[in-house]
Amino acid sequence: MPDQLRSLATALLDSRGADPQAAALQADLLIEAELRGLPSHGLQRLPLLLSRLEKGLADGRAQGACTWSRKAFLDVDGERGLGPVVVMNAMRRLKQKLPETGIAVAAIRNANHIGMLAYYVEAAARDGLIAIVMSTSEALVHPFGGTKAMLGTNPIAIGIPAGDRPFVLDLATSVVSMGKIRNHALRGVPIPLGWAVDADGHPTADPVAAQTGAIAPFGDAKGYGLGLAIELLVAALAGSALSPDVHGTLDDDHAANKGDFLILIDPDAGKGAAPALTAYLDGLRLSRPLDAARPVAVPGDGARSRRAAAIAEGITLPHPLFEQLTALEAA
Amino acid sequence: MPDQLRSLATALLDSRGADPQAAALQADLLIEAELRGLPSHGLQRLPLLLSRLEKGLADGRAQGACTWSRKAFLDVDGERGLGPVVVMNAMRRLKQKLPETGIAVAAIRNANHIGMLAYYVEAAARDGLIAIVMSTSEALVHPFGGTKAMLGTNPIAIGIPAGDRPFVLDLATSVVSMGKIRNHALRGVPIPLGWAVDADGHPTADPVAAQTGAIAPFGDAKGYGLGLAIELLVAALAGSALSPDVHGTLDDDHAANKGDFLILIDPDAGKGAAPALTAYLDGLRLSRPLDAARPVAVPGDGARSRRAAAIAEGITLPHPLFEQLTALEAA
Numbered sequence: 001m002p003d004q005l006r007s008l009a010t011a012l013l014d015s016r017g018a019d020p021q022a023a024a025l026q027a028d029l030l031i032e033a034e035l036r037g038l039p040s041h042g043l044q045r046l047p048l049l050l051s052r053l054e055k056g057l058a059d060g061r062a063q064g065a066c067t068w069s070r071k072a073f074l075d076v077d078g079e080r081g082l083g084p085v086v087v088m089n090a091m092r093r094l095k096q097k098l099p100e101t102g103i104a105v106a107a108i109r110n111a112n113h114i115g116m117l118a119y120y121v122e123a124a125a126r127d128g129l130i131a132i133v134m135s136t137s138e139a140l141v142h143p144f145g146g147t148k149a150m151l152g153t154n155p156i157a158i159g160i161p162a163g164d165r166p167f168v169l170d171l172a173t174s175v176v177s178m179g180k181i182r183n184h185a186l187r188g189v190p191i192p193l194g195w196a197v198d199a200d201g202h203p204t205a206d207p208v209a210a211q212t213g214a215i216a217p218f219g220d221a222k223g224y225g226l227g228l229a230i231e232l233l234v235a236a237l238a239g240s241a242l243s244p245d246v247h248g249t250l251d252d253d254h255a256a257n258k259g260d261f262l263i264l265i266d267p268d269a270g271k272g273a274a275p276a277l278t279a280y281l282d283g284l285r286l287s288r289p290l291d292a293a294r295p296v297a298v299p300g301d302g303a304r305s306r307r308a309a310a311i312a313e314g315i316t317l318p319h320p321l322f323e324q325l326t327a328l329e330a331a
Numbered sequence: 332m333p334d335q336l337r338s339l340a341t342a343l344l345d346s347r348g349a350d351p352q353a354a355a356l357q358a359d360l361l362i363e364a365e366l367r368g369l370p371s372h373g374l375q376r377l378p379l380l381l382s383r384l385e386k387g388l389a390d391g392r393a394q395g396a397c398t399w400s401r402k403a404f405l406d407v408d409g410e411r412g413l414g415p416v417v418v419m420n421a422m423r424r425l426k427q428k429l430p431e432t433g434i435a436v437a438a439i440r441n442a443n444h445i446g447m448l449a450y451y452v453e454a455a456a457r458d459g460l461i462a463i464v465m466s467t468s469e470a471l472v473h474p475f476g477g478t479k480a481m482l483g484t485n486p487i488a489i490g491i492p493a494g495d496r497p498f499v500l501d502l503a504t505s506v507v508s509m510g511k512i513r514n515h516a517l518r519g520v521p522i523p524l525g526w527a528v529d530a531d532g533h534p535t536a537d538p539v540a541a542q543t544g545a546i547a548p549f550g551d552a553k554g555y556g557l558g559l560a561i562e563l564l565v566a567a568l569a570g571s572a573l574s575p576d577v578h579g580t581l582d583d584d585h586a587a588n589k590g591d592f593l594i595l596i597d598p599d600a601g602k603g604a605a606p607a608l609t610a611y612l613d614g615l616r617l618s619r620p621l622d623a624a625r626p627v628a629v630p631g632d633g634a635r636s637r638r639a640a641a642i643a644e645g646i647t648l649p650h651p652l653f654e655q656l657t658a659l660e661a662a
Contacts, residue, residue, distance in 0.1 A: 067476055072403040073433025073600040104402030104432050107601045130564065140611075146627040148618045158560040160567060167557040167563055201619055219550025225500040225630040226557070229489040230610055233461065236491060237604025242611045269404040270438045271570025275561055280573045284559075287479045288532055294478040312354040 001314035006031050009046055010327055016053035018060025019059075022085045029084045033116040034317075035310040037304040041116040041178035044321055049082075050111070050328060051252040058082060058112045058256075063089045072101040078111025080255060086111040087120055087260065095127065095266040102269030107237035109319075110262040113249040117328040118170035118303060121159025124264060125166035132263040133157045134230045138250055139243040141174045144224035147201025149214035152243040152258065153177065159300075161267065163278040169298030174229030177219040181210050189202035234259040337362050338480035340377055343659055347384035349391025353416045360415045364447040365643040365648075367634040371510035378448060380413075380443070381659060382583040389413060389443045389587075394420045399518075403432040409441040409442025411471040411542040411586060418451055418464075418591065425595040426458065433600030438568035439591040444580040449501035452490025455595060456497035463594040464488045465561045468645040469581055470574040472505045474554035478532025480545035483574040483589065484508065488632075492598065499631030504558030508548045512541050512580055524618035565590040 006027050026049070034042035052058040062081030066089070069075045074093055078086040090106040098105040114120075118134045124131035137152035150317035157170040176195050184191050184207035193203050196210035204210055217224035235242050241260025248256030267274065281298050287298050317325075332632035337358050357380070383389040397420070400406045405424055409417040420438040428435040445451075450465045452582035455462035468483035485545030489502040503563035507526050515522050515538035524534050535541055548555035566573050571590025579587030598605065612629050620627050646654075 007522065036475050043512075047384075056391060067401065068398060070429075070433030070597070070600045072435070073597075075601065083508075097476030098401075098466065102401030102433060104403070105596075123586060143618065144626055145620050145622070145625045146615070146618050147621055150615055158556075158564070159381055160560065160563045162563070167560065168558050171553045173553075174579055189465075197621075201621065203621075217552050222502045222504075222549050222554065222562075222628075229491065229498065232491045232493070232611075233484050233489070235611075236461065236598050236604050236608060237596070239604060242607065243610075252347070265436075266401070266404075267567050267570070269401045270568030271404065271440075273567050273570060275568060276573065280566075280575075283575075284474055284481055287474065287477050287481055288530075289476050290478055290534075291476070294476055297472045299559065301638055331646055 002031055002035060002311065005043065005315060005317065007032070007327060008325055009043060012046065012325065013053070013060065013129045016050050016060060018053065025084050025088060026082045026313055027111065029115045029119050033318070035313045036116070036118070037267050037306040037310070038116055038179055043317060043325065045113070045115065045322055047328060052112065055252060057248065057252060059233055060157065061224050062086070064111060066090060066093055068213055072097065072104045073199060074262055075105040076106050076108040076111070078108050079194065081111055083112045083114030084119070087114050087262065088123070090262060091120060091124065093126065093266065094099065094262065094315070095129065098129070098264060099270070101329045103248070103263065103265045105264070106129055107234075107239075108261040108262070109238045109240040110257070111260060112256045114260055115141070117155050117157030118159075118168050118300075120262070121157045121170070122166070125159040128161050128267065129154040130161070130265040130267055131157075131159045134234055135232045136171050136231055136240060136243055136246065136258040138246045138258075140178055140215055141217055142197060143228070144217055144221045146262045147214065150244055151217070151231050152246065153215070154227045156226075156230055160277065161274055161279055165281070165298070165304065166300060167298060171218070173217055173223055173230065174215045176215060176316055178211070180217060181207050181215070185211060212259065234261045234309065333362055333366060336365070336374065336646060336648065339428065339599070339656055339660060340374060342380055343377065343656065344384070344391065347391060349379050349413065351385065353413055356415050357413045357549060360446045360450050363450055364640045365646045367447070367449070368415075368637040368641070368654060369447055372509055374648060374656065376444070378655055378659060383443065386583060388579065388583060390583070395439065395442060397421060397424055397437075398539070401403050403428065403435045405435065405437040407437050407439040407442070409439050412442055414443045414445030415450070416443055418445050418456070418593065421593060422451060422455065422595065424591065426460065429460070429595060429597040434594065434596045436595070437593040438509075438565075438570075439593070440569040441586070441588070442573040442591060443587045445591055447501065448488030449488050449499050451593070451630075452488045452497055452501070456490040457636065458490045459492050461492070461596040461598055462490045463633055465565055465592045467539065467562055467574055467577065467589040468567045469549065469577045469589075471478070471509055471546055472548055473528060473559060474559070475548055475552045478528050478545065482548070482558050482562050483577065484546070485558045487557075487561055491608065492605055494605070496612070496635065497631060498629060498630070499634065501630075502549070504548055504554055504561065505546045506554070507546060509542070509546060512538050512546070516542060518542065565592045568592055605612055
């Protein structure tokens with residue numbers, strides 16, 4: 001079933017002018033999100049992406065124009081390329097630089113949505129490298145103590161090699177995703193107070209009202225601070241837009257002008273203590289949980305086990321989405 | 332009053348064998364914490380530090396032995412030096428490297444407590460540079476869903492230049508500091524449920540019981556993930572101990588074996604959009620707050636205004652601490 005969906009996605013991207021390699025990579029990212037139980041970053045993103053390819057807002061042949069502005073700093077114009085294509089191309093160049101510099105970074109503008117960030121830091125961890133990836137987005141999140149959507153959901157992923165179960169953190173700096181609020185609206189279920197404010201800036205339990213308002217940052221002032229740091233860091237380095245001016249990851253009317261920032265580090269440039277890390281993480285997993293039925297987890301564990309189950313049991317796509325994709329194939 | 336306390340602190344450090352420059356820098360860090368209303372990182376740290384100098388656990392003359400393991404990666408053996416001395420020495424070297432590499436990092440082991448992290452990223456912002464500083468500590472924080480103290484409070488600071496009001500984030504990844512819990516215990520005031528568990532792993536409102544238990548991470552699973560990322564990143568790169576094995580920032584019996592990690596970035600290696608950032612931050616500050624009496628703040632604003640007030644009005648030190656420092660001066 002994943003293989004069938006992968007072929008379908010690849011063929012659809014291919015038919016809209018994507019390079020075979022680019023189509024395969026973009027499809028792989030979407031399928032991997034499905035396998036991890038992250039449908040908000042899975043195949044439901046594909047119809048919009050196809051439309052963007054058709055309209056020239058995404059270029060399925062572009063790799064991104066990379067320039068070393070300094071020895072360890074890669075400046076990337078994404079040339080409207082597919083997000084994963086531009087990111088993986090930049091990551092390859094950073095990796096080549098590490099024997100010389102130990103750390104190298106890439107600041108990316110003008111690339112399409114890069115999707116599930118865990119994908120990239122997992123790939124780095126497989127190569128024995130530490131990676132940090134940040135991205136910005138349309139304004140959806142209000143500042144702590146504020147009421148207006150003025151920050152992106154500004155996700156960050158951090159991957160650190162540790163045996164066969166690397167540490168893989170991937171979090172949005174909002175308390176919840178807009179997708180989850182939409183899902184509550186579809187089901188007619190109220191949202192907890194504290195998740196969002198309505199368009200007038202009042203805290204609301206109504207998921208419909210929340211969709212025209214703003215989502216809260218996670219972790220109060222601290223999570224707001226982290227989200228804002230990502231907002232500023234990415235814009236300053238990539239020259240991308242600040243979130244109130246961002247378009248192009250949720251629509252098919254605008255070029256994507258958000259930014260992405262990648263950090264790649266060779267642990268061997270430092271003291272590289274992978275065996276100690278692995279033992280420590282195993283100790284965490286075995287430490288006494290608050291609820292005996294819910295063992296302590298390390299970021300990445302949940303996604304790994306969901307992926308293993310999905311590979312064994314297959315992916316279930318919502319029927320309307322499957323219909324839509326099949327219709328697009330015939331188009 | 333700050334000047335008098337600064338002279339007292341400098342003289343005390345000097346009398347325990349610190350270099351004049353090292354004594355002045357360490358005293359400045361402690362005074363700056365007091366000025367920002369952060370007494371937990373202020374002069375109350377000084378008696379322990381003096382004892383550590385006397386016992387040879389801190390070396391007031393060491394600068395840290397710095398080696399470029401790769402072109403942008405500085406390996407630092409702190410040689411038991413005073414935290415701010417080793418960090419500022421490493422920062423100087425990173426700064427010298429930026430014209431060549433754009434980004435440079437330092438991994439530090441074997442340095443004493445580096446104190447308030449904001450100090451370092453503020454200094455970088457004054458130089459027009461972006462800085463990220465992370466540090467580890469003794470185990471005080473339990474994993475999300477766990478009950479055992481297995482992580483440090485693992486603070487992170489991020490500084491980004493933006494006109495005369497730079498962004499300065501400085502947060503511990505615990506929901507609250509152990510100092511605040513101690514303060515509740517001293518005053519006999521219960522703590523909110525969710526701040527901590529007791530030694531048996533049960534959530535507690537008793538601040539005395541909390542002191543032998545563990546503090547919660549901030550922001551649930553996300554804050555835990557961030558704190559754990561810092562734990563692993565620092566240990567992997569600096570070769571420092573993982574928090575269950577860390578000693579030496581709260582005692583005067585052990586060498587300090589936690590680690591510190593510094594990242595310095597030249598915004599001019601990227602697109603460096605400082606005017607746009609400044610305008611955006613001003614827009615955030617002026618955006619409608621949830622409570623009209625509490626305007627939206629940008630990280631760094633609160634500390635700046637507390638500092639300005641303290642410079643005008645002076646610092647009030649708790650009398651027992653002032654007595655203790657005066658007695659140490661006579662000793």
